[in-house]
Amino acid sequence: LTIETARTGRQRKADAIARLEAIHADTWVATASPSGAVHLVPLSYAWTGEHILIAAQPGAVTARNIVASGGARLGFGPTRDVVLVDCALDRVVDANDPAATEAGVRYAEQADWDPRLESDAYVYLLLRPRRIQAWRESNELDGRLLMRDGEWSV
Amino acid sequence: LTIETARTGRQRKADAIARLEAIHADTWVATASPSGAVHLVPLSYAWTGEHILIAAQPGAVTARNIVASGGARLGFGPTRDVVLVDCALDRVVDANDPAATEAGVRYAEQADWDPRLESDAYVYLLLRPRRIQAWRESNELDGRLLMRDGEWSV
Numbered sequence: 591l592t593i594e595t596a597r598t599g600r601q602r603k604a605d606a607i608a609r610l611e612a613i614h615a616d617t618w619v620a621t622a623s624p625s626g627a628v629h630l631v632p633l634s635y636a637w638t639g640e641h642i643l644i645a646a647q648p649g650a651v652t653a654r655n656i657v658a659s660g661g662a663r664l665g666f667g668p669t670r671d672v673v674l675v676d677c678a679l680d681r682v683v684d685a686n687d688p689a690a691t692e693a694g695v696r697y698a699e700q701a702d703w704d705p706r707l708e709s710d711a712y713v714y715l716l717l718r719p720r721r722i723q724a725w726r727e728s729n730e731l732d733g734r735l736l737m738r739d740g741e742w743s744v
Numbered sequence: 745l746t747i748e749t750a751r752t753g754r755q756r757k758a759d760a761i762a763r764l765e766a767i768h769a770d771t772w773v774a775t776a777s778p779s780g781a782v783h784l785v786p787l788s789y790a791w792t793g794e795h796i797l798i799a800a801q802p803g804a805v806t807a808r809n810i811v812a813s814g815g816a817r818l819g820f821g822p823t824r825d826v827v828l829v830d831c832a833l834d835r836v837v838d839a840n841d842p843a844a845t846e847a848g849v850r851y852a853e854q855a856d857w858d859p860r861l862e863s864d865a866y867v868y869l870l871l872r873p874r875r876i877q878a879w880r881e882s883n884e885l886d887g888r889l890l891m892r893d894g895e896w897s898v
Contacts, residue, residue, distance in 0.1 A: 615823075616823030616824065617823075618772050618774075618784065618819055618823065620772075620774040620782050620783070620784035620817075621782055622776035622777075622780045622781065622782040623776075623780060624780050625780065626776045626777060626778050626779065626780045626813055627776065628774050628775055628776040628782060628813070628815075628816065628817050629774070629817065630772065630774035630784070630817045630818075630819050630828065631819075631828070632819065632823035632824075632826055659780055659782070661782075662782065663774075663782050663783065663784045664784075665772055665784050665785075665786070668822070669769075669770030669771070669772065669786035670770065670786075672786055674784065674785070
């Protein structure tokens with residue numbers, strides 16, 4: 591068993607951003623209803639530099655929970671190289687609304703499908719990272735907090 | 745791009761059980777507090793054939809949420825070969841309670857650590873699967889429900 595040396599905070603930040611920029615990747619999206627019913631599902635995503643974009647049908651459990659609760663917790667990466675992001679919902683836009691053009695272009699570039707081309711109605715959920723943690727093995731639990739209150743701490 | 749043929753229900757069940765039996769693997773554990781605050785973290789697990797075992801310090805958010813809500817939603821596998829399990833909490837046992845011996849032995853066999861050897865106090869949470877879904881790509885969304893109300897449907 592080889593234990594890698596714990597990464598620096600700066601390296602973890604760079605790795606976390608690379609994860610957010612990954613092409614054709616999915617993130618585990620955990621949400622809860624106002625009554626505390628938990629939901630979890632993997633979804634495609636894109637990163638604008640400011641928001642994590644996910645797309646969903648407006649009636650989907652994930653979309654309803656995010657709108658009701660105002661946020662989500664996202665898990666990226668394999669379980670031994672995780673990035674965990676607590677997000678706040680900034681905006682919801684219909685995929686075919688002209689106001690969504692920038693999000694739609696970005697999403698289609700990074701995700702592996704384009705909700706604008708679907709016959710069903712989709713929305714983009716613009717999620718702003720508020721808290722980011724990243725670790726690989728237990729030796730990286732110290733120093734795992736990279737962003738708090740929306741500000742990078744490394 | 746090669747799209748694999750959708751697996752049969754029987755094959756998905758076999759694959760899902762193999763995933764539950766995987767050695768040294770982690771699962772994404774999504775939980776919610778009674779007030780609807782969502783939590784998500786990867787944890788080691790073991791499978792007894794009846795329960796998914798996870799171990800946690802009793803004060804950890806995951807343990808507190810599971811005890812308060814009575815359940816969790818677990819995500820296994822990479823995001824393009826997922827098994828999603830909604831679980832009900834059957835029991836919580838202290839890792840060093842003699843009543844936990846069977847769970848402790850099983851957990852130590854399958855997970856890559858042994859909570860009984862830690863100086864901090866741990867509990868095992870015995871989670872009973874109630875609903876299981878499994879899919880790889882979008883062509884497997886049909887037929888993804890493998891268990892409902894605790895009974896395999898395939």
